[in-house]
Amino acid sequence: MTVQRSRIQRKNREAILEAALEVFSAHGFRGATVDQIAEVAGLSKPNLLYYFPSKEAVHRTLLTGLLDSWLDPLRAMNPDGEPVEEMLSYVRRKLDLSRDYPRESRLFANEILQGGPRIREALEGDLKRLVDEKAALLGRWMDQGRIARVDPVHLIFSVWSLTQHYADFDFQVRAVLGPGHDPFAEAGAFLDTLFRRLLTPPGR
Structure with a gap:
């Protein structure tokens, strides 16, 4: 009985978080309500509040898990790898996240636009500790002449903006490109060329 109850509780919790992701990404934190989340999850409001005491608690749980996933591609940058290829792999991983998890990207963007409270x-x-760590790594590669010298923190910012744009502004991107285009495939080829040219040291 305990195993079955735990399975049901896990299933309900997952259903709540999935529903909350749908509602928050569509309406933002302020526009979302517990009633909306409960309805999408197929649960009663009291049942939802059994698992999460407030809308804030649901939102915080989603954001915490999302940020951890969002940092994984940067964590995967290998200090022993070939620097240009490591950066290009990071760009591809971030673009894949935007393609595969657009709702999560919009949820995160909405939170940042509200000041990240x-x-x-x-x-x-x-986040800051990881960026500082990887910026220091990029700086060492620059000092060694293995990648072109640019501001390492703003380089990371540029990867975020140029990849997450395709999730956060998906409707605009598709409206401008028109039918018959694969935004993420085209973006992948473009960003590979852009960052390769930016980061390849002069003379190579």
Whole structure:
């Protein structure tokens, strides 16, 4: 009985988070309600509140998991790899995340546009520490002449903006490109060329 109850609880929790992702990504934090999330999850409001005491708690759980996933591609940058290829792999991983998880990207963007009140601690903690670490690695590669010298932190910012744009502004991208285009395939080829030219040291 305990195993069955745990399975049901896990299933309900997953259903709530999936529903919350749908509602938050469509309406933002302020426009979303517990009633909407419960309806999409197929649960009653009291049942939802059994698992999460508030809308804020659901939102914070989603954001915490999302930020961890969002950092994985940067964590995967290998200090022992070939620098240009490591950066290009990072760009591809970030673009794949935008393609495969557009709702998560829009949820994160909405939170940042509101000033990040529910994720500020993580941004100023885990995110900043990882960016500082990888910026230092990029700086070492630049000092060694293995990649062209650019501002390493703004390089990382540029990867974020140029990849997440395709999720956050999907409707605009598809409207401008028109039918018959694969935005992410085309973006992948373009970004590979862009960053390869930017990062290849002069003379190579």
